[in-house]
Amino acid sequence: METRQQGFLDSDPLREADEHTASYIILTEAEREEIQQELTRLDEEISTLKQVLASKEKQHSELKHKLGINPLIEIRNNFTRGWQDMQSSIAYKRTSETLSSAGQKTSVAFSTLGSTINRKFGDMRNSPSFKSFEEKVESTVSTIKTRVGGSGAGGSFEDVLSSAAKASSQDTPNNDLSDMPDRPQ
Structure with missing residues (x-):
């Protein structure tokens, strides 16, 4: 397979950008008019959809207001839902188990330390000096x-x-x- 370096003097007929630009140049006046009409129709549809969306958002807001749902309640509900999702995650469960195990080991270590100190005080109390x-x-x-x-x-x-x-x-x-x-x- 032969590899060729590309440079300033490439002889490739058209690159992708050139083809895209060339398609505009090749259009006939009738095709241009048709595309322009399609673009106008899409702009009108977008405008209509924006108006419908604004109307739906207003209706949505009014219904929430009637139900007594305010942004603070939504934030709290989202936080609660997020907290529940996090607690059900595998990473949270593994971390919780690890911390629980570490807590148990620490408890055993402190218990052992306490009994050792207690024994040492008992030994000291029984010493002749004391x-x-x-x-x-x-x-x-x-x-x-x-x-x-x-x-x-x-x-x-x-x-x-x-x-x-x-x-x-x-x-x-x-x-x-x-x-x-x-x-x-």
Whole structure:
């Protein structure tokens, strides 16, 4: 098969555009008149159809008004219909299933995390350090209750606090506050 490049000096008789233009030139006066009449008739039909359409649109609008259908209701109905169409789509169903599955997996992960944290707090509470701290707090609280709630010989509230601080400092050797400089009041 021989391929030929086209250029400025093509020898093809007529191209499609040339044929279209040539058909106008070749028309006889009678054919031109007939086509002109057909064009006029089509213009009149188009005008008539536009008038009929405008009349039908007006009638349509009046009927909607009588039924109480306004543009806002139409928008709402279109939105509702669109939402229902979207929910019935395969893509929406797949996305919904994926999100549901992810939510369930996240729920399981948080549940596992919560039980792990709960177990760790339980382990911490049972540790010797925490038990020792808990005993010191209980001892201090019972001392304060005894001093405040006992007979009137217990002293003032300040006395109770200072005795509790002394008891606490005796239990922990690193709480020596005597080395600290006095702060202005």
